[in-house]
Amino acid sequence: MRAHVTKKILSEGLGLLERVIPSRSSNPLLTSLKVEATEAGLTLSGTNLEIDLSCFVPAEVQNPQNFVIPAHLFAQIVRSLGGELVELELTGNELAVRAGGSNFKLQTGDFEAYPPLSFPTQADVSLDAGELSRAFGSVRYAASNEAFQAVFRGIKLEHRGETARVVASDGYRVAIRDFPASGDGKNLIVPARSADELIRVLKDGEARFTYGEGMLTVTTDRVRMNLKLLDGDFPDYERVIPKDIRLQVTLPATALKDAVNRVAVLADKNANNRVEFQVSQGKLLLAAEGDYGRAQDTLDVVQGGTEPAMSLAFNARHVLDALGPIEGDAELLFSGSTSPAIFRASGGGGYMAVMVTLRV
Amino acid sequence: MRAHVTKKILSEGLGLLERVIPSRSSNPLLTSLKVEATEAGLTLSGTNLEIDLSCFVPAEVQNPQNFVIPAHLFAQIVRSLGGELVELELTGNELAVRAGGSNFKLQTGDFEAYPPLSFPTQADVSLDAGELSRAFGSVRYAASNEAFQAVFRGIKLEHRGETARVVASDGYRVAIRDFPASGDGKNLIVPARSADELIRVLKDGEARFTYGEGMLTVTTDRVRMNLKLLDGDFPDYERVIPKDIRLQVTLPATALKDAVNRVAVLADKNANNRVEFQVSQGKLLLAAEGDYGRAQDTLDVVQGGTEPAMSLAFNARHVLDALGPIEGDAELLFSGSTSPAIFRASGGGGYMAVMVTLRV
Numbered sequence: 024m025r026a027h028v029t030k031k032i033l034s035e036g037l038g039l040l041e042r043v044i045p046s047r048s049s050n051p052l053l054t055s056l057k058v059e060a061t062e063a064g065l066t067l068s069g070t071n072l073e074i075d076l077s078c079f080v081p082a083e084v085q086n087p088q089n090f091v092i093p094a095h096l097f098a099q100i101v102r103s104l105g106g107e108l109v110e111l112e113l114t115g116n117e118l119a120v121r122a123g124g125s126n127f128k129l130q131t132g133d134f135e136a137y138p139p140l141s142f143p144t145q146a147d148v149s150l151d152a153g154e155l156s157r158a159f160g161s162v163r164y165a166a167s168n169e170a171f172q173a174v175f176r177g178i179k180l181e182h183r184g185e186t187a188r189v190v191a192s193d194g195y196r197v198a199i200r201d202f203p204a205s206g207d208g209k210n211l212i213v214p215a216r217s218a219d220e221l222i223r224v225l226k227d228g229e230a231r232f233t234y235g236e237g238m239l240t241v242t243t244d245r246v247r248m249n250l251k252l253l254d255g256d257f258p259d260y261e262r263v264i265p266k267d268i269r270l271q272v273t274l275p276a277t278a279l280k281d282a283v284n285r286v287a288v289l290a291d292k293n294a295n296n297r298v299e300f301q302v303s304q305g306k307l308l309l310a311a312e313g314d315y316g317r318a319q320d321t322l323d324v325v326q327g328g329t330e331p332a333m334s335l336a337f338n339a340r341h342v343l344d345a346l347g348p349i350e351g352d353a354e355l356l357f358s359g360s361t362s363p364a365i366f367r368a369s370g371g372g373g374y375m376a377v378m379v380t381l382r383v
Numbered sequence: 384m385r386a387h388v389t390k391k392i393l394s395e396g397l398g399l400l401e402r403v404i405p406s407r408s409s410n411p412l413l414t415s416l417k418v419e420a421t422e423a424g425l426t427l428s429g430t431n432l433e434i435d436l437s438c439f440v441p442a443e444v445q446n447p448q449n450f451v452i453p454a455h456l457f458a459q460i461v462r463s464l465g466g467e468l469v470e471l472e473l474t475g476n477e478l479a480v481r482a483g484g485s486n487f488k489l490q491t492g493d494f495e496a497y498p499p500l501s502f503p504t505q506a507d508v509s510l511d512a513g514e515l516s517r518a519f520g521s522v523r524y525a526a527s528n529e530a531f532q533a534v535f536r537g538i539k540l541e542h543r544g545e546t547a548r549v550v551a552s553d554g555y556r557v558a559i560r561d562f563p564a565s566g567d568g569k570n571l572i573v574p575a576r577s578a579d580e581l582i583r584v585l586k587d588g589e590a591r592f593t594y595g596e597g598m599l600t601v602t603t604d605r606v607r608m609n610l611k612l613l614d615g616d617f618p619d620y621e622r623v624i625p626k627d628i629r630l631q632v633t634l635p636a637t638a639l640k641d642a643v644n645r646v647a648v649l650a651d652k653n654a655n656n657r658v659e660f661q662v663s664q665g666k667l668l669l670a671a672e673g674d675y676g677r678a679q680d681t682l683d684v685v686q687g688g689t690e691p692a693m694s695l696a697f698n699a700r701h702v703l704d705a706l707g708p709i710e711g712d713a714e715l716l717f718s719g720s721t722s723p724a725i726f727r728a729s730g731g732g733g734y735m736a737v738m739v740t741l742r743v
Binding site for chain 2: 117
């Protein structure tokens with residue numbers, strides 16, 4: 024087999040697969056990249072047993088043949104090459120990789136021994152890839168890395184008629200993003216670490232979903248991905264969203280981020296990075312206190328609601344996370360010192376963070 | 384005391400001191416910043432017992448008073464402040480730090496208990512700060528981090544009449560840089576980690592040297608630094624510099640760096656990252672071989688000298704280090720397969736790397 028392929032396109036494909044394929048494994052074959060060739064190009068694939076990923080790279084191929092090759096080494100070599108075009112030539116168990124004055128000879132692995140990866144092709148439902156990726160990206164922070172409840176390590180995707188919703192929670196906060204979607208899809212829970220790969224892989228165009236047994240296949244024009252779903256019931260997060268808003272403030276999200284970052288320097292790491300929010304007379308006073316001293320910051324806000332003043336306390340880290348996806352003005356909705364609070368973008372956009380307060 | 388100071392200038396000074404002052408220490412006072420105030424400004428200083436550093440920050444000061452304050456916390460707060468001007472106010476054991484809507488109150492430490500730091504003011508000799516910093520920066524890589532001979536953990540500075548020279552070695556390679564200097568200074572060995580701080584601190588203008596007992600004080604317009612010197616005899620490195628050059632090649636340094644980086648992907652990490660250099664007929668062939676395959680790269684070179692061809696082998700890591708300070712064309716001077724080789728910039732500039740070859 025001999026193939027000619029653009030270095031840039033090959034590198035991009037390898038870049039996606041490198042993140043999924045483990046660099047070490049008790050089964051060394053899993054560290055390999057599987058390459059299936061046709062005259063139109065090369066299909067690169069790999070798996071970490073949680074996610075299977077496959078990516079098509081257009082190429083000019085003569086006498087197409089399949090092979091497996093150490094994935095990370097191959098990717099590193101391709102990246103290091105000079106010039107724009109890469110030549111691959113397979114002779115027996117040796118793959119030659121050539122470009123400019125460079126000539127690499129790599130030992131290939133046992134193609135037959137590599138686990139079969141199959142990607143269903145019919146689509147059950149279709150979503151906008153960019154919207155889905157942004158939605159996962161907005162709520163990812165709230166998923167837990169170490170929750171006692173396994174579902175908290177996942178992101179729930181709900182189909183709600185004209186919109187879809189992603190939700191993540193670690194029990195102390197909930198992040199929600201709604202986005203336009205049509206079609207009658209299933210509700211499911213994607214492991215947060217698989218969502219990370221989806222965020223990376225999904226750019227624009229369509230993301231076509233195929234539902235399997237405890238599994239989801241996502242197909243775009245560039246890639247196909249199988250991912251294992253989380254089993255279990257996601258808690259009823261809607262009941263923690265406060266309905267009775269008694270005080271509301273609006274201010275630029277960056278001003279609030281900067282101020283929380285400042286006062287958090289002195290916040291007590293052993294007391295949940297506690298920062299107090301005191302609202303009254305169009306001012307938001309932030310205050311934190313720790314072993315080395317105390318910090319205050321005063322911000323002008325647009326204040327509304329029936330309550331003239333309120334004091335609440337939050338984990339500074341959680342506040343900064345919640346503000347992350349908000350651009351422009353942030354709206355903070357408070358229903359009482361001991362009730363959860365809502366942080367959302369003033370202009371809408373479907374994102375909302377709900378956070379428990381710390382005891383005042 | 385009340386002081387007004389520009390945030391940018393204060394942050395820059397704190398940035399330098401933060402690198403020297405330890406963030407943890409069995410003696411917590413050493414994690415403090417010492418601040419001495421006059422009506423003209425604040426002198427910030429700190430020590431890690433290897434290096435004492437002091438930096439003057441111009442400020443408007445009323446009722447000057449001295450104090451010590453947790454260094455890293457103070458630096459972090461100042462960096463996080465909005466606005467351009469910072470107000471400091473000392474009341475009893477509390478320092479207020481204010482800017483815009485921010486108001487921090489920090490507990491100060493025990494000024495009297497802080498170890499005295501003294502910086503001599505008369506200068507024995509003066510060097511160009513920029514030249515000295517560049518010279519240390521060029522040879523730093525060759526100093527050892529774990530040498531059995533303590534002097535290999537240092538950089539030697541030699542005064543040679545019209546020039547000065549810095550030399551570093553780990554026993555396998557020598558890096559040398561000559562630069563213009565006048566005055567009759569002493570030869571001395573600066574610990575490489577102290578040289579790192581000198582590189583960071585020295586910008587332009589004069590670096591004035593004051594010699595002490597096993598100690599050097601370097602003074603510039605911005606900073607004063609005491610550093611402990613290494614004791615011992617630096618080996619006679621000049622005898623390893625080959626005199627009888629039998630083959631010489633010239634090529635762009637970046638082309639050689641890229642090619643060595645490429646073939647090194649397959650070089651055997653357990654065999655010194657061995658890369659072979661084969662020169663003949665105006666070509667340099669690089670070759671490496673490891674568990675996964677083999678790599679070759681061919682480069683056009685301008686070839687000179689009496690020998691028509693030569694094969695040598697080097698540690699790829701060492702070759703890349705040696706090429707680091709070379710811009711434009713590199714000149715490689717070979718005197719035989721088993722003799723050390725010289726890498727230097729084709730246009731001069733005073734830098735030279737000497738490297739042992741690996742067995743062919």
